Amino acid sequence: MYDSARDCFTEQQQQERREQQDRERQQQGQASPAGPADAGTPPRRRISTVGDLLGPIEGKNGALKGSAGTKTSSDKKEGGSPEASSETVSPETPLKDIKNTGIPKTSTDTATPTATTTHSEAKMDSNALASSSATKRRRVSSSSPGKRRQRVSNERDGDASNPTTSRTDDRRPTDDDSQGARGNVYAPKRRSRSPTQRQPYQRRPTSPGGRYRYKSPPPPLIPKRDPSPTLPPGEDGSRSRDASPPRKRKRPGQASRFSEKEKAETRERLRKMEEEVERKAKEAIKERGVEEVVKAHYNDKRELGKTWRKTDSRIKGLRSFNNWIKSTIVQKFSPNDDFDPRNHPRDSGSHLVVLDMGCGKGGDLLKWKSAPQEVGFYVGVDTADVSIQHARERYDSMIRDSRRRRGGGRGGGGHQIFQAEFHVMDCWTRWVGDIPIVSKVGVDPNVGPGQSTRMSARWGSGGG
């Protein structure tokens, strides 16, 4: 009946009603800083809208009057709290956009448990049933804000345009009320859709039916409407609606959008941090001796990969220069004196046996692999156990590669991959003969500086 009557309202009537309402509110001493929507003060704050909202209710329900003041504030807070909670649940919902752009109030309002409680209390005063339904609803909404938003807007639309749907809404009027503040958030959208939406609000105060008492929901509509004029972004609603989905899409992609440079920076930063830690640790062990420091350093060094070494490294030139020198030395000096590359048989007897002290991470394995005189056996020794692990891995991968490529045949350098062993030891303080494989290959303990007598004896006996 009320809805049908709405069509008969003329603009004049509406205006009158509005004015009358205004007057009412002023008499009640309501805290409504700004006039009604059309009072010519476009910069309306939200609180005023709530006041508007409350106006009709009070008109009908005197008991509510006392709690109205608190209600406004609580409502306002309520508007903030559910949003904030939904924010925490899923910060990427479009709600955020709206909140940021459209309504500063909500953003400033922090979601506090007290806010919710006061709100619910106020509701209790007015309508217990409503409050329970509202809380229930809120819970649902917080779980899936996006969905809820859609639903709410749908209801609103139905409310405004279709009387029959509005009736379904009657059951949970305060629910809408509680969402009224929240509804503000979506105000732009609503406004943009149908300018005639004002009418329902104007009418409502006069609605005679008890049913409409619950229709405090209209208030929700009001807030929507009112802030809209104040909000400069008339296109705000559309923007929030249009822009949010793409943003959603963008966000997951953000991680993948890190450029190589950024990645490198991150890596660098991490490395710096690790260096920091390492440095501190190093200072701590400085007293424990240099070998410890060296060991710690090479253990802490990170393997960054071959491609990084060749492309991103700042000292790639130096690296390749060092590698070139080392391969040159290996190429030139590793073969025996009697080695003749032209007619050297590939028998095992001519294979070199190499002891690499300080092999590090096995970076020289390939150099040895491509040595002119084939390397038959390689022993790598280093003081840093982590480096030795790396070397072992590298050796294994080398073998795998060559097997894959040549079916277990000759490697790329024309040589079969040598056997290798890696051991952790400090060659400066301990005797290499302690390593079983080294002693198996053959070491003479009776040599070296300070053992000249034995050494001469060795020479005298014709050596090994």
Next chain:
Amino acid sequence: MGQRRRVRIHIMRLLLHRKLTFILSFDVVSMMFCMHYAFESEQKCRNMLRNVSGALKKGGRFIGTIPSSDVISARVQGKHMPADSPEKEKLDKSEHGLQEWGNSIYRVRFAEEPPKAGVFRPPWGWRYSFFLEEAVEEVPEYVVPWEAFRA
């Protein structure tokens, strides 16, 4: 007796590494950028040399790379500086050689003031901390005076 031991080892080797039948010792010992860590003290040097010579067969090769002491000497003497630069004059007046140099990529800093003449004697214990971006971070190393080492 030594002969018998050798034969036994030889047989073991045969079984373990068939391809290495004729091995008596290592043909090559290589030390790539690590021997300078041994020059902390005389004892370490001796251990190192003993290890090397013990592992090498007769006529075997000891190959490796180390930081050049010649370059370090030159730097310590400030030879890289322009003759009329204030740093150079300051260095000339001081009793010691240059203690620290480098750039954004690398840095060398002597723990103690190096000799002005750039002659490191005794040949061990000349400690400096070396920083090379991405490779070596402030690790203590020691000068390997090449001539002394060769001698």
